[in-house]
Amino acid sequence: MIKLTSHGVFIDNKYNVINEGNQSECLKNTLAYKIMQAHNQCNDMENLRLKFDALVSPDNNYVSILQTVVACGVKKFPVPYVLSNCHNTLCAVGGTINEDDHVFGLDNAKKYGGIFLPTYKAVIHQFMRENMAGGGKMILGSDSHTRYGVLGTLSIGEGGGEVAKQLLSQTYDIKRPDIIGVKLIGVPKKGVGPLDVALTLIGATFQNGFVKNKILEFFGDGVHNLSVEFRMGIDVMTTESATLSSIWISDEKVAEYLKDHQRQDDYKELKLQDTAYYNGLIEIDLATVECMMAMPYHPSNVISINEFNQNPEQFLKEIEQKGRQKSSGFKIMDKIHNGKLHIDQALVSGCAGGMFENIVAMADILADTTISGDASCLGINPSSQPIFMELSRFGVINKLIEAGATIRPCICGPCFGVSDVPANNQISIRHVTRNYPNREGTKPNNAQMAASFLMDARSIAATIRNGGYIAPATEFEVEYSDYKYNYSKNYYAKQVYNNFGTPNSEVEIRKGNNIADWPTIYKMNKHLLLKVSGVYTEPVTTDDLSPSGDAVAFRSNPIKLAEFTMINKDKEYVSRAKTILKEETARKENGSDKIIQEICAKLSCNKEDITIGSVMVGDQIGDGSSREQATSSQKILGGYANIAKEFATKRYRSNLINWGLLPIISDNQEDIKQDDYLLIKDIDLVIQNAGQSIEIQNITSGKTILGNIGSMNDKEKQILIEGCLINYNKSMVK
Template identity: 65%
Template sequence: MIRLIDKGIFLTPEGKIIYPGEQWKREYAQHTMAYQVMKAHNQGKSMEKLQLKFDALVSPDNNYVSILQTASASGIKEFPVPYVLSNCHNTLCAVGGTINEDDHVFGLDNVKKYGGIFLPPYKAVLHQYMREMMAGCGKMILGSDSHTRYGVLGTLAIGEGGGEIVKQLLSQTYDIPRPPVIAVKLIGKPRPGVGPMDVALTLIGATFKNGFNKNKILEFVGEGISNLTVEYRMGIDVMTTESGALSSIWCTDEKVQDYLSLHGRGDQYREMKPKADAYYDGLIEIDLSKVECMMALPYHPSNVLSIHEFNKNPQKYLEEVEEAGQKIKGEDHPPFALMSKLQQGKVHVDQALVSGCSGGLFENIAAMADILKGTVLGGDASALGINPASQPIFSELARQGIMSELISAGATIRPCICGPCFGVTDVPADNQLSIRHVTRNYPNREGSKPGKGQMAAAILMDARSIAATVGNKGYITPASDLQIEYSHYEYHYDTNYYKGQVYDNFNKADRDVQVRKGPNIEDWPNFYPPNQHLILKVVGVYRDSVTTDDLSPSGDAVAYRSNPTKLATFTMRNKDTGYVPRSKAVLQQEISRREKQPIQDEKWKDILEKVCTNLGCSLEDMTIGSVLVGNQIGDGSSREQAASSQKILGGVANIAREFATKRYRSNLINWGLFPIILEDIEEIQEGEVLLIRNIPQIIEQAGQPIPIEILGKDKIVLGNMGEMTQDEKGILSSGCLINYNRMGV
């Protein structure tokens, strides 16, 4: 079904694999599609250290306010490229009264002031709009959402934190060493009932945990591509984020040309394929004909197995999910219980959802209607909700009668929003099991709050198997077991839809516009550069993965994305309720030091006196801050608030065995947090105090070992921040990206 080759290869035009010597790598690596697109966007002289500018930018409403605030504080004059502000995340999150709609007003005024594009609520989820209106062959697009993926249309798209968007808005560059490129060779044709999520989960299951795709570009090639529709390809492509990949790009063909032409953008098509004998840093080969209907068990998209395998021994897997859930929920709450879902040897689900950029595509929903034809879901049956990815898709489903079929079957059709994908709508009840065609199934991603005793679980599945399950009275069923005659609908698209309903103000900036600012929208607080030495209190040590969802939770916290101080109070709430008060206690010492007030805490007073005596310095030479320590930190979304909230609470560094993604490391740097890699994290315990001397030298010599002294243990461990660009060094030295741009470094 899938095989991995973890070494360099040549791939001939005929698909033959050749194992070359390293001496050929430099020349033939230039033959990949990814290389050619990056070369066209590189502003620097070196293709080894890229300085990229993008053709377009996109942000959702759960982070664009903070990005605009940062850009404004940094001195922006006008958006230099099309920048789409999409209102698809916060739309239904009503916590806090007017504050979410206040964000939308703020976004619209910024679009008028700086010359952007405003996608109103309910019109589309951001990625579908970009597919329909912005992506094209040979382009590069940067988004502040991790699932920014438009490789099917020949666009190299990357999801990053807001700091990287700000840099582009200021006409700065995205600086990165040239990423490795992995060939994904597709052969064969999927069997009936096997959908794009099944292929995507197969890929994720084989590559995430071993880091095979981490921070690499996936280049999809092979004759199997021609056996997939453009939407099917998109359903695979958007999920490559969950494999750890940086970006993706696909060979294009007449189907892509037809798609772009249908959407009124035929001029943006060109055939894209690797040049002869392209060199790749590895290969993934997927035989589509052997892919099964798959599922990802809680609590990560990489917990993959086939539905058939699950159904052989469902009790075993439910027990594993229960045990993992109980650890997340904690012993202070009633036990997490799912075994009631096991009924006569089969697992019954409570809820089913198909939504957003991965699930809410036309073909997925049409296939569900075929499967559910003649079915009627009872009032106590597994609830089925569907969120189409855009109003054009919604309209076409209605025009062709597909929506009527689904409504008659008992499905409820929801607005075009991302809500179910990150836990702000359709939250299951305590101890319920949900199946979802969305992008993630992290703990509390479905909206429950384990720290408050609420716990539910979500399984990722393809829309077809979700429909098969719902149609089978809620018992988990692979769609490949059904004998269904699938309809082949001809999709129609109204090219005038967005022209009348999207506010396109690009190149029409009006600096006289007064931006309205709701009462919840708060400016960034002042941040300070680090002094000569760092004193760091360890406020949290986590031996498992710390995701961006842990650091900056979804759910009701999303409502406060525009109030950084309020949002910071939610940091780690669902994983460690003690994190915030411990951090604030350290921050108070730094405030006292900075304001030259007496240090009241006797332990801190003693520590600081000893350090100053030993170093022959004063308190003015110190920075007191907190540090989070973890095995792996930063898996998940691109949300920069995972870093900025730590900064607001007085965080100065993260120490990890590894950072899960490049984008999280960039977020740390952009917010002035030191991203330190340390193999021996077991040496550090919560509550300990660390000393890092000579910070200007540490920053300037980034990539060299960093001595970290564990005070009271007479022990030194060696960390490393890895190599940094001069801009990154300047950002850290300044205390954050805002300071760096204000200072005009």
Template identity: 50%
Template structure:
């Protein structure tokens, strides 16, 4: 089904894979090509360096690179995209750093807080701010319920050979020939200020598709099979996935988009696909044929690894709680349901670490089959035209039943919705019992259709992290999400919630034609790029608050450990929850109150107590030492006989802050607030074995927090309330040091800890020294 090749490979004419081909002669290669009926090479060069330059990823990235050195990329993007829980902070950051006008098309969509259901006026206040910012700076404003962010970007902004940067982790348009990257807000602020996105050239891994999907298998099934194969050992972490092979042409564009958007869950950096006549037809339908050009690798292309996918062997899949990589075939789950679900219960109990909730899944087994409570198809992954049309084919003339099971469907855009109305798919689904809603991302992050306590929801959305569906463990609530394809969700709905793969039912698997009505957007979307109105006043609601002042990095740091997390992976949802907390994204002070609230409820008070001491430290005057500040320093001072002046100088040079330790933090969302909320509460660093994604590490740096790493054997040296003294940290950052020594003082005594400063560029060091990106630009 999915085979991994964990070493470099050459691909010849996008059809033949040869491992270690650098050891083969041109004669041997041409013999293989002739025997495969592919004809000889026109270019005899098969060196690794030349072949690496023949990948689509190389061609696109180097075309956007301003450094002159392909190994050290400085990228400028063709356009930017944000939604209504990210664009306020990004524009505020850029404006504080000198923004006058958006230099590239910047799309502000409203698909996350669009229900305006929590917090009174604050969500619509953000939307009003967005309109005023689009007018002032020359942006594109997509009002609420018109489109989810990634569907609008597919329909209106993608283009073959382009690059797009978005402040949402599922920024992926590779199937349309566009390399897209999801990042934290500060990286978009840099682009708005005509700065670059800097990184080392990433490794590129080929995804070789072969064969045809069998009837009843959809894009989510293929995506989950790939995620399940590559996530756990980080095979494609921070790499680019390049989709090639004969199987690409056997997939519709909607099918490709459905796989592509889920590549985020592999932890890859970006993706790109070969383009063909089907992609050209997509652009013709959307009135943008000029956006198409054929993309394919050169005759000989080199990849740092390969994922081979036999589409004909993919079966309906399900990702069980609490991660998209926890993948099983639906048939396997049904055969061993009690055993598998009890194992998930045990894992969940350990991961949730919450005595107030009791996870129960094994009781979902009824007469030997799993029975679920809810089905949801929504967002950039599920809400596409072909997914929903297929559901209508399955449910036409039938019923979802009158029991507890409920089915909700969210088309990804108004144009998709209108066409589903035109071909009567919506009518068929509503008659069957489905509820149709507007273009909204809520079910993907816990702001819509929250299940009942201990409910199990099957969803064609992007994630199923703990509590991401909206439950609140602090109130004794727990619910769970399993990811599935829309076709199998419809088949399950047909059976009243009994888990059913779509391959077990007969339905007409014909793909209906699609017509795009651009008038819907012409009548509602504000197109302001190139039309900035500098005299326009920004409209601020009472919840929109500027970032608090952040100090620069002091000479030394004295940190107190405010949280220790030993889970194998810590998601951004656990660092700062989604759902109701999202309404406060424009208010950094209020949002910070939610930090780690679902994982470690005591964190905020611990961090605040340390922050209060730092504020007192900053007010010290000559000859005066506040007793509680002095007492905070005493555990790490080797000589307790220092006089007042010596102690005063040490305190003056040493910043007090908090720090968290997690084994692998930052999987999931690109949200910058996972880092900025810690910073607002006085956090100075994270300590990890490794970071789950580049975007989280970037967020830490852009908010002035040091992304320390330590060796695996040192993780037990840190406990909550331990002191961590790092003398000379500022000079170490200035000098480009890659290691510093810290003194750890805790209940078990004093020990030394080596903190690593890995792969931090000079500019990133300058940002850390300044205290945050805003300070860096202000300086």
């Protein structure tokens, strides 16, 4: 079904593996290399300095980005910047504050020349597919699922700091990533959908790090056997395999898609013209892909539905046991009836699930089905209003409503836990992007816990048709409709505010009471004394660090948002971090603390030479979203470093650097305990020599720990020395 080749391979223009070629020259024949070369602002293709054609941010983080660039003196947006309003929409927590964010975004679009997508019009990535992505382009987004490779756009999801740099006409600096070829052959079986293929890929590559921070390049005859939307459904999920980006060969189907969207000029034929070199190869026979599911609590926890159904009790028992580590009262074994798993809730939503073909297939599967009032419920969020309109025109919406489904607005809500939260101890099946703990909106530390399975929309519909008992879509004989989608060319033209290129400096920006400026971030002094605020052997995700759910409502207020840090994983984290922050405040005021006196005596220095901060220690930190708040909240609480065996993604490490936290890699976690004091001497020298081993003295135990902050370019080093990206840009102005 799927085969991985971990060494370099040569692929000819017929997609065959061949045994010879010039590696350095054939590398240049890959689609990704050519696009990066066209966007590189220097002659060095090993150390890239990229500028993007367009930028995009959702409303749960664009306020903080705008606050950053305004603080740095931006006058106008240099490239099209889309402010999408699809995340903080149905969040009513906090009164007016979410809509205040939207008003703030619109005013910034008017003042600086942005593009404003009003609420309920479209999900962020569907809008970009329909309006912005095209052949040979590069797009940067502050949402991790920024993926438009099917349309020929090499796109990357990063933290807000990297978007801010582009708005300030700076570059995205990165070592040239490896490129992994993905060869698709065959035709999927009837009932198999894009999420089934995506989960197959994720299950084979995430845990072993096979594609981590690399670019996936899709080719092969199997690509041509897939519709454009099917390809998009695979593409958007490549984020969950920890890839940096993705790109696909294009064909007449892509040309037709762009023509249908009145953007035929954005089509560019992308194909392998000569032998290309890839750093590895993934081969997938689409005909062998089964209906899959990702069990809690990660998209890589993959199994076929048929295999799961052979012994659901075994798998559910393991899920329940893991869940009880987060909420002791969690129980779901009672969901097994006569050897079958019965689910409580089903949702199809967002950039992965809410596309036209997915929803049409669901209506076909659910024909002659009626969901009773006490049965498993089904909710569907189309990913854009144009899709909604076409579903209505063909009567698909009517069929689904008659079946008992409820149709919701075009928002991302269910995808990250701000709507449709299941009840305690319930099971939800979802065609969305993630199923982390509390990603569905529950609060394990408050004894509110549910389990979320990822499944393709087709198998979700099949499960509902099967009375709520898990079933693969391939189990049913269905005649699938083949409607000709007609895009409404006037919809966005009339209903989206496009002000790119015509900024108005006279606009006064309205700023709601919850929109707060970034607090002052201080540089590190000569020596850094770190107190351990938490040690974690389980992976720490960005959802742990800055949770979804009601915390999202406060993402425009850094101080309030920081109060939610780690709240679902470690309730005491914030109080411990604040205690350490008070020690730093006391040092500034009097320096009378005993530990400060000891350090000053040991180093023959003054209290002014020392900064006290908190540090988190974990095996793996940072899997998940690109949200910069996962690091800015730590910074606001006095964080100055994270120590991990590995940081899950490049984007998370970038966030650490942009917010002035040392990204320390170390395998000596067993020598670090909570509340230990760790000393790193001569911080500026450590940063300037980034990539070399550093000594971390455990003052509490007396042991010396070795670590490494990894190689960095000069800009990254200076950002750390200045304390954060905002400080760096202010220093550049001076």
